[in-house]
Amino acid sequence: MKGRLDDLIEIIRPVASLDELSQSIARLRDLLDIDHIVYHAVNASGGQFAALTYPDPWVTEYLDRGYQRTDPVVRGCMQTFHPVDWKTLDWSSRGARDFLGEAMAAGVGNQGVSVPIRGPGGQFALFTANHRCDDDTWARYSGTHLSRLILLAHFVHQKALEVQAGAPPPLARLSPRETDALTLLARGKSRAQAADELVISEHTLRVYIEAARDKLGALNTTHAVACALHGGLIVI
Amino acid sequence: MKGRLDDLIEIIRPVASLDELSQSIARLRDLLDIDHIVYHAVNASGGQFAALTYPDPWVTEYLDRGYQRTDPVVRGCMQTFHPVDWKTLDWSSRGARDFLGEAMAAGVGNQGVSVPIRGPGGQFALFTANHRCDDDTWARYSGTHLSRLILLAHFVHQKALEVQAGAPPPLARLSPRETDALTLLARGKSRAQAADELVISEHTLRVYIEAARDKLGALNTTHAVACALHGGLIVI
DNA sequence: GGCGCCCTCGCTATTTTTGGGGACTTGTTT
DNA sequence: AAACAAGTCCCCAAAAATAGCGAGGGCGCC
Numbered sequence: 001m002k003g004r005l006d007d008l009i010e011i012i013r014p015v016a017s018l019d020e021l022s023q024s025i026a027r028l029r030d031l032l033d034i035d036h037i038v039y040h041a042v043n044a045s046g047g048q049f050a051a052l053t054y055p056d057p058w059v060t061e062y063l064d065r066g067y068q069r070t071d072p073v074v075r076g077c078m079q080t081f082h083p084v085d086w087k088t089l090d091w092s093s094r095g096a097r098d099f100l101g102e103a104m105a106a107g108v109g110n111q112g113v114s115v116p117i118r119g120p121g122g123q124f125a126l127f128t129a130n131h132r133c134d135d136d137t138w139a140r141y142s143g144t145h146l147s148r149l150i151l152l153a154h155f156v157h158q159k160a161l162e163v164q165a166g167a168p169p170p171l172a173r174l175s176p177r178e179t180d181a182l183t184l185l186a187r188g189k190s191r192a193q194a195a196d197e198l199v200i201s202e203h204t205l206r207v208y209i210e211a212a213r214d215k216l217g218a219l220n221t222t223h224a225v226a227c228a229l230h231g232g233l234i235v236i
Numbered sequence: 237m238k239g240r241l242d243d244l245i246e247i248i249r250p251v252a253s254l255d256e257l258s259q260s261i262a263r264l265r266d267l268l269d270i271d272h273i274v275y276h277a278v279n280a281s282g283g284q285f286a287a288l289t290y291p292d293p294w295v296t297e298y299l300d301r302g303y304q305r306t307d308p309v310v311r312g313c314m315q316t317f318h319p320v321d322w323k324t325l326d327w328s329s330r331g332a333r334d335f336l337g338e339a340m341a342a343g344v345g346n347q348g349v350s351v352p353i354r355g356p357g358g359q360f361a362l363f364t365a366n367h368r369c370d371d372d373t374w375a376r377y378s379g380t381h382l383s384r385l386i387l388l389a390h391f392v393h394q395k396a397l398e399v400q401a402g403a404p405p406p407l408a409r410l411s412p413r414e415t416d417a418l419t420l421l422a423r424g425k426s427r428a429q430a431a432d433e434l435v436i437s438e439h440t441l442r443v444y445i446e447a448a449r450d451k452l453g454a455l456n457t458t459h460a461v462a463c464a465l466h467g468g469l470i471v472i
Numbered sequence: 473g474g475c476g477c478c479c480t481c482g483c484t485a486t487t488t489t490t491g492g493g494g495a496c497t498t499g500t501t502t
Numbered sequence: 503a504a505a506c507a508a509g510t511c512c513c514c515a516a517a518a519a520t521a522g523c524g525a526g527g528g529c530g531c532c
Contacts, residue, residue, distance in 0.1 A: 005383070042471065078468065081355035082394050093501095118354035119317035124468060147241070147387055154386055158318050175478060188459030191519070204480050206520085211478090220488095221519075222458045223424030226472055229465050232314030235278065235304075236358070236466050411508060427489070440510050442490085447508090456518090457489075475531085482524080489518065494511105501506075 005148050007031065012155045017163055021156070022051040028152065029053050032145065034131040035109045039156050041117075041125035042068075049160065054130075058106035072096045077116040077126055083150060085142060086112035087135070111138035113146070115153035119161070120232055127153030172215040174233055181208040183234045186225045241384050243267065248391045253399055257392070258287040264388065265289050268381065270367040271345045275392050277353075277361035278304070285396065290366075294342035308332045313352040313362055319386060321378060322348035323371070347374035349382070351389035355397070358466035363389030408451035410469050417444040419470045422461045 008031060011024050021039075029037040038052040048068075052059065061067070068074050076089045091100055104110060109132035117125040129149055131138060142149075174182065177198070184194035195205040209221055216231075218224035228234040244267060247260050257275075265273040274288040284304075288295065297303070304310050312325045327336055340346060345368035353361040365385055367374060378385075410418065413434070420430035431441040445457055452467075454460035464470040 009383070079356050081359065081397060116356075118356075118468070120315050120352075120354075123317065124471070147245070150390055151383055151387060161317060177479065185458050186462040188455030188462075190456065190517095200479085201481055203482065207480080208478095210520085219424030220426065222421050222461050225458050225462055226422040226424075226465055229462055230472050232311065235314070236462055413509065436509085437511060439512065443510080444508095446490085473532105477529085477531105479528080480526080484522085485520100486522100487518105487520070489516105491514105491516080493513085497508100497510080499506100499508080502504085 005151065008148060008152060009155055012152070012159050015159050015163065018049065018051070018160070021159060021163065025051040025156070026053050032129065032148075034129055034141070036128075036130035038128040038130065039125065039153075039160065040128070041123070041157065041160055049164070051156075051160075055107045058103065058108060061102070061106065067099060070095045070099050072099070073112065073114050073128070074126065077114050078124065080116060083113055083115040083146060086114070109133070111135070111142075113142045113149060115149055117153050117157045119157070120230075123161075125153075125157050125160070127156060172217075172233075174212055174215060174228065175208075178208045178212040178215070179228075179234055181205055182212050182225055182228045183236070185209070185221060186229060186234055186236050241387065244384060244388060245391055248388070248395050251395050251399065254285065254287070254396070257395060257399065261287040261392070262289050268365065268384075270365055270377070272364075272366035274364040274366065275361065275389075275396065276364070277359070277393070277396055285400070287392075287396070291343045294339065294344060297338070297342065303335060306331045306335050308335070309348065309350050309364070310362065313350050314360070316352060319349055319351040319382060322350070345369070347371075347378075349378045349385060351385055353389050353393045355393070356468060358468065359397075361389075361393050361396070363392060408453075408469075410448055410451060410464065411444075414444045414448040414451070415464075415470055417441055418448050418461055418464045419472070421445070421457060422465060422470055422472050 008028060011027050011031070012021075015021050015024050025037050025039055029035075036053045038050065038054060040048070040050040040052065042048055050059070062071075072089045072091055073084070073086060076084050091097060109130045111133055112128055112130040114126050114128040117123075117127060119125075127149065129142070129145070131141070133141075180198055181194060184197060185191075189197065191202055191205055191209070195202040198205065209224070212218075212228070213221065213224045216224050216227040218227050225234075229236070244264060247263050247267070248257075251257050251260050261273050261275055265271075272289045274286065274290060276284070276286040276288065278284055284299075286295070298307075308325045308327060309320070309322060312320050327333060345366045347369055348364055348366045350362050350364040353359075353363060355361075363385065365378070365381070367377070369377075416434055417430060420433060421427075425433065427438055427441055427445070431438040434441065445460070448454075448464070449457065449460045452460050452463045454463050461470075465472070
């Protein structure tokens with residue numbers, strides 16, 4: 001085993017830009033002794049960022065054709081907590097088979113393990129180890145490397161967040177009653193029901209909602225609930 | 237260092253029930269050589285599960301008083317991806333200070349690191365290492381143990397999911413248009429604006445919203461947006 | 473003692489959303 | 503070939519949310 005865990009993490013630690021992150025991903029790939037590594041984040045604003053070692057033509061095609069909607073790896077990882085071996089995914093649909101064929105043809109390995117990564121506000125990213133080999137070899141490899149893949153996924157994502165230009169948006173603070181109000185609305189209560197539950201008049205409740213809306217700079221109640229949820233201000 | 241990582245994971249691996257998980261948490265605590273470990277999951281249905289080593293009276297008080305709403309650790313972890321050292325949290329509000337005082341009095345250590353854990357469908361859990369010692373000692377400890385805490389958090393959560401009787405709540409799938417519709421609403425657009433943006437009639441948009449509401453079992457649009465956001469089906 | 477924030481309540485009018493119908497086309501799956 | 507899901511459009515009436523005006527008491531901070 002070429003790379004000790006600490007060495008691997010040490011590759012990520014000093015990274016200071018997204019470019020450097022891409023280079024570090026390539027070095028990780030070498031140390032882990034596999035064909036490809038992919039870090040692919042879908043950030044909150046809908047933009048994407050990826051640092052990966054796949055051949056450029058495949059990346060271009062993937063993006064152009066909007067394959068993230070079809071990709072069984074993405075879909076599978078969205079639904080699970082634990083890392084996913086590609087073999088356990090559902091490749092039966094026609095779209096998935098076509099996709100797989102094209103990926104193989106483009107130089108992507110037949111074996112893979114993808115680690116789903118989730119952050120606050122619906123952040124979602126994937127960290128994938130990809131290789132071309134037979135099933136047994138891959139089973140041995142992924143068995144012994146799972147822990148470090150999980151950790152690398154964590155640190156790579158953290159670094160990506162860190163070096164991303166985005167300033168941490170200053171989050172407004174809601175008063176207890178405002179929190180209560182938005183929480184109940186987020187749980188599907190109507191204003192009347194929520195007021196009832198909080199044992200206040202509907203009008204008072206309205207005041208809270210409006211205050212919360214103002215504080216959050218939201219355009220309407222639904223938006224306010226979305227913002228509050230997004231910012232971890234309320235819990236369903 | 238008493239516990240090698242593999243030994244620690246080996247404690248979790250054979251666990252087959254929630255009770256055993258609680259016992260394993262206590263063994264982990266011993267091997268990690270700290271005062272307390274807390275695994276605390278808030279599942280999507282609002283229920284809670286915890287496996288922890290805090291004194292019972294404190295647990296009871298925490299639950300009775302609904303402290304998860306006040307607890308700065310919970311609030312802080314909800315908003316961040318990376319593990320949180322308790323010292324970096326905001327303890328300035330009066331509620332937070334009172335809470336801290338009571339926790340200390342009840343036998344909780346003054347130092348802590350909490351690892352947020354997120355899964356699909358808005359799963360959220362915390363894995364906390366807690367200890368009573370001075371700042372320097374803790375800084376050394378948490379520095380060297382961070383990686384294993386992250387991994388333990390991962391494996392403990394995975395095990396908790398695995399042994400939990402509850403069937404994994406099947407999350408409805410939204411069609412692309414339904415996703416678009418809810419996304420725009422979550423961003424504060426009115427139906428008219430959203431329809432405009434998607435270049436469809438408002439009536440059509442309404443059909444999507446209603447379909448999404450039905451699929452998600454939501455009581456109204458705000459609820460549907462909250463559910464979708466919570467379940468990671470849409471991203472603001 | 474004043475300033476600001478939080479909690480509480482009332483009224484009216486307008487705009488928006490929701491819920492109930494139905495109908496057509498284009499795909500994919502079986 | 504039939505079934506199904508998805509996308510698109512329409513009308514109408516009832517319910518809910520929004521916007522505007524107002525008022526008073528309590529608490530903490532400088």
